[in-house]
Amino acid sequence: MSKPRRVGNETSATRARLLDATEQVMLAEGYAAVTSRRVAKETGVTPALVHYYFSTIDDLFLAVIRRRGEQSAKRQERALSGPQPFHALWELSKERAGTGLLMEFVALANHRKVIAAEIAEQAADSRKAQLDTLGDLIERTDLGPDDLSPEAILVLIASVSRTIALEESLGMDVGLAQTTAFIEGLLTRIDGTDER
Amino acid sequence: MSKPRRVGNETSATRARLLDATEQVMLAEGYAAVTSRRVAKETGVTPALVHYYFSTIDDLFLAVIRRRGEQSAKRQERALSGPQPFHALWELSKERAGTGLLMEFVALANHRKVIAAEIAEQAADSRKAQLDTLGDLIERTDLGPDDLSPEAILVLIASVSRTIALEESLGMDVGLAQTTAFIEGLLTRIDGTDER
DNA sequence: GTCTATAGTTCGATAGAC
DNA sequence: GTCTATCGAACTATAGAC
Numbered sequence: 001m002s003k004p005r006r007v008g009n010e011t012s013a014t015r016a017r018l019l020d021a022t023e024q025v026m027l028a029e030g031y032a033a034v035t036s037r038r039v040a041k042e043t044g045v046t047p048a049l050v051h052y053y054f055s056t057i058d059d060l061f062l063a064v065i066r067r068r069g070e071q072s073a074k075r076q077e078r079a080l081s082g083p084q085p086f087h088a089l090w091e092l093s094k095e096r097a098g099t100g101l102l103m104e105f106v107a108l109a110n111h112r113k114v115i116a117a118e119i120a121e122q123a124a125d126s127r128k129a130q131l132d133t134l135g136d137l138i139e140r141t142d143l144g145p146d147d148l149s150p151e152a153i154l155v156l157i158a159s160v161s162r163t164i165a166l167e168e169s170l171g172m173d174v175g176l177a178q179t180t181a182f183i184e185g186l187l188t189r190i191d192g193t194d195e196r
Numbered sequence: 197m198s199k200p201r202r203v204g205n206e207t208s209a210t211r212a213r214l215l216d217a218t219e220q221v222m223l224a225e226g227y228a229a230v231t232s233r234r235v236a237k238e239t240g241v242t243p244a245l246v247h248y249y250f251s252t253i254d255d256l257f258l259a260v261i262r263r264r265g266e267q268s269a270k271r272q273e274r275a276l277s278g279p280q281p282f283h284a285l286w287e288l289s290k291e292r293a294g295t296g297l298l299m300e301f302v303a304l305a306n307h308r309k310v311i312a313a314e315i316a317e318q319a320a321d322s323r324k325a326q327l328d329t330l331g332d333l334i335e336r337t338d339l340g341p342d343d344l345s346p347e348a349i350l351v352l353i354a355s356v357s358r359t360i361a362l363e364e365s366l367g368m369d370v371g372l373a374q375t376t377a378f379i380e381g382l383l384t385r386i387d388g389t390d391e392r
Numbered sequence: 393g394t395c396t397a398t399a400g401t402t403c404g405a406t407a408g409a410c
Numbered sequence: 411g412t413c414t415a416t417c418g419a420a421c422t423a424t425a426g427a428c
Contacts, residue, residue: 175347
């Protein structure tokens, strides 16, 4: 309704460098360290240029989230279409959680509604895609006496991958190897050891 | 080595009110909103008084974490000594994760070493206590064909409780009920339905 | 597309009065 | 124990020159 006049092009190389710098600062020092001055300094430009591409800091965060979401969706699509989709999803989930960016965005989402909405939409879309592609595969597998629905397995993969990333980053290790073994056992029962 | 002269007493009622206000602000607007001015305003005192009790903002955060850690340890001890320790631990874990404070501290820990150290120590102590009290109980239960060690079960409880809290706060719901059913099925096989 | 300059805020932390 | 007053620094966002 009242966005100022000029806004930088979406395909600009400088814009991409600003997003890179934002991710880097967020990883190293947390979202609170992301300021127009700081991002400008990392990129080698002036603060005013940051505001030229992103009117507000929230716009900058949203752009980072959207870019990563697109990349992540493509990678997941590739993972799910391979010969061992569950193992691939597990590796991808651990990697996604491992960067630490996810936790920063979650914390950000706690008090910025636009960001919470964007993250929730991405996460829901991602799980929907997993379910569409993998749901049948799970139902065809005998998982023993457990109440393990396809949905539950996907939630377990997401949960445990995040916990492992978190606890490892804190230097904890009690139970992580055993939990990994349990999850990978499940995955192998569904994917098979080396089918296809 | 160079901390200024005067520091407020640990038993002060005002000090406790400052900690309360800090938690409240952190929950409502995130850790970045915690400033000496803001906490002072919520408490009805001046910013200088905040610095009288806590020389730096990090000291303030640490005090909040320590206070909650002590409360949490006591509650866990009580939960683990009851008739259905696993169900009690599960409920406690969901509640701990549900407040959102945990995620704020985790994000804070990403770039403040003293805070990361405090959180890691608390989490490790907590899991150690769980393992000491509950380890034997799990080993005496037949959990079927799964590679479910005592450690893994505790990690699953921690993981899933956090995920449920997170995803519910984002408005997601795919798979949460099914995953809860799976976890509670495990707990019941260990605790029994209504023993003792 | 990128810059200089700047107005208007807000913050951490301290000194010192009461 | 609590306050007033303050220094120095950092931040967002905009206007406007180049």
